[in-house]
Amino acid sequence: MAGFNSFLEARVMPVAGRIAEQKHLQAIRDxxxxxxxxxxxxxxxxxxxxxPIPGYNEFMVGLxxxxxxxxxxxxxxxxxxxxxxxxxxGVAYRLAEKYKVDPLSAGAIxxxxxxxxxxxxxxxxxxxxxxxxxxxxxxxVALMGSQGLFVAMLLAVLSTEIYRKIIQKKIVLxxxxxxxxxxxxxxxxxxPASAVLLVVWLLRILIENTSFESxxxxxxxxxxxxxxxxxxxxxxxxxxxxxxHLLWALGLHGAAIVGGIMSPIWLTLMDQNRAAFQAxxxxxxxxxxxxxFFDLWVYAGGSxxxxxxxxxxxxRARSEQMKNISRLSIGPGLFNINEPVTFGMPIVMNPILxxxxxxxxxxxxxxxxxxxxxGWVAKPSGVAVPWTTPVIISGYLASGGKISxxxxxxVNFVIALVIYYPFFRLWDKQKVSEEQANAASNQAINL
Numbered sequence: 001m002a003g004f005n006s007f008l009e010a011r012v013m014p015v016a017g018r019i020a021e022q023k024h025l026q027a028i029r030d031x032x033x034x035x036x037x038x039x040x041x042x043x044x045x046x047x048x049x050x051x052p053i054p055g056y057n058e059f060m061v062g063l064x065x066x067x068x069x070x071x072x073x074x075x076x077x078x079x080x081x082x083x084x085x086x087x088x089x090g091v092a093y094r095l096a097e098k099y100k101v102d103p104l105s106a107g108a109i110x111x112x113x114x115x116x117x118x119x120x121x122x123x124x125x126x127x128x129x130x131x132x133x134x135x136x137x138x139x140x141v142a143l144m145g146s147q148g149l150f151v152a153m154l155l156a157v158l159s160t161e162i163y164r165k166i167i168q169k170k171i172v173l174x175x176x177x178x179x180x181x182x183x184x185x186x187x188x189x190x191x192p193a194s195a196v197l198l199v200v201w202l203l204r205i206l207i208e209n210t211s212f213e214s215x216x217x218x219x220x221x222x223x224x225x226x227x228x229x230x231x232x233x234x235x236x237x238x239x240x241x242x243x244x245h246l247l248w249a250l251g252l253h254g255a256a257i258v259g260g261i262m263s264p265i266w267l268t269l270m271d272q273n274r275a276a277f278q279a280x281x282x283x284x285x286x287x288x289x290x291x292x293f294f295d296l297w298v299y300a301g302g303s304x305x306x307x308x309x310x311x312x313x314x315x316r317a318r319s320e321q322m323k324n325i326s327r328l329s330i331g332p333g334l335f336n337i338n339e340p341v342t343f344g345m346p347i348v349m350n351p352i353l354x355x356x357x358x359x360x361x362x363x364x365x366x367x368x369x370x371x372x373x374x375g376w377v378a379k380p381s382g383v384a385v386p387w388t389t390p391v392i393i394s395g396y397l398a399s400g401g402k403i404s405x406x407x408x409x410x411v412n413f414v415i416a417l418v419i420y421y422p423f424f425r426l427w428d429k430q431k432v433s434e435e436q437a438n439a440a441s442n443q444a445i446n447l
Contacts, residue, residue, distance in 0.1 A: 050281045
């Protein structure tokens with residue numbers, strides 16, 4: 001086991017550290033986080049619109065009329081359907097911050113570049129028609145949401161890189177000292193913005209003369225399709241969970257590192273479920289693997305499903321150290337925050353506890369995936385339940401108001417208890433021995 005720890009420190013940790021510090025991945029992660037408050041607000045309206053109570057729809061129709069649900073879901077569309085626009089601004093803003101150039105200008109230029117790359121046309125089926133027709137002169141709402149997410153991120157990175165290089169080379173229009181700072185910054189961004197939009201315009205013209213027709217189609221066919229197939233599979237989920245917890249075992253924030261790469265995929269899959277659930281709450285949803293699948297069914301108590309370990313310590317620990325850690329960890333653990341136990345026991349670089357810390361989430365991924373694929377448990381409905389929501393409540397909300405979501409969380413909690421128990425007993429026994437030896441040593445010194 002010492003050799004394994006040495007291998008992790010010497011070979012894995014340097015690579016993982018460089019990935020964790022990579023500017024573009026950090027900017028993508030932070031830019032996506034910018035959408036979370038809006039998605040949570042939209043999800044609240046989605047939950048209210050589909051409360052699974054018999055007679056609820058009839059009651060609301062009686063109060064507000066036949067169109068009550070359509071009007072109630074306006075905020076859902078206003079939040080989920082602009083996801084790509086928000087990410088376009090957010091990724092560019094965060095990346096510009098890291099380069100120490102004006103982030104507001106970078107964000108605005110990124111949004112303009114994204115819209116420039118998007119064809120203003122959509123397909124529409126008129127009432128009574130049998131085939132969809134192409135309508136021009138309109139911004140396609142679908143591409144402003146999750147379908148345009150990857151293009152938004154890529155163009156945000158490209159536009160910000162062009163912007164900051166021109167700024168750093170001082171190829172800008174400088175205004176006299178008496179000009180207000182806001183006006184001066186606007187003119188400073190003029191040449192970089194022109195360069196970005198020229199590049200994206202030429203790129204769009206070039207692609208329109210190919211069979212792909214648009215940047216969105218290239219990204220969808222060559223990037224989104226293969227990545228979504230990998231990210232939505234059981235094997236892909238297991239690989240991601242293994243990477244997350246190997247990184248945590250080194251003391252690195254595995255969820256943030258892997259999430260920076262995979263979050264766009266899982267967010268897209270989540271939104272596909274949301275659209276399907278919104279169209280038919282009782283219909284079959286397309287995806288099992290989404291952001292909520294991991295946050296709410298696999299990571300109860302945080303990465304490693306450590307709530308089970310905290311509960312074991314709270315009720316079964318014999319060593320004073322474990323008892324004290326459990327009292328400090330149970331409060332945060334109920335809200336899926338586990339740094340007190342991860343670094344307090346510690347689990348990080350601990351050869352005994354690393355085993356269940358990695359094993360438990362892998363088993364829970366398999367159990368949850370199989371249960372949902374067989375139809376025993378409702379799939380995630382696309383509702384963006386905050387990851388800090390306690391278990392049972394979160395499972396019920398994220399599964400579209402199905403009790404099976406909460407039942408699976410309880411089953412997973414018991415499985416995690418069983419996996420952690422022998423390793424917990426071994427570690428607790430070791431700590432008891434250490435405390436007894438220290439007590440005997442102190443007693444001998446006092447005598």
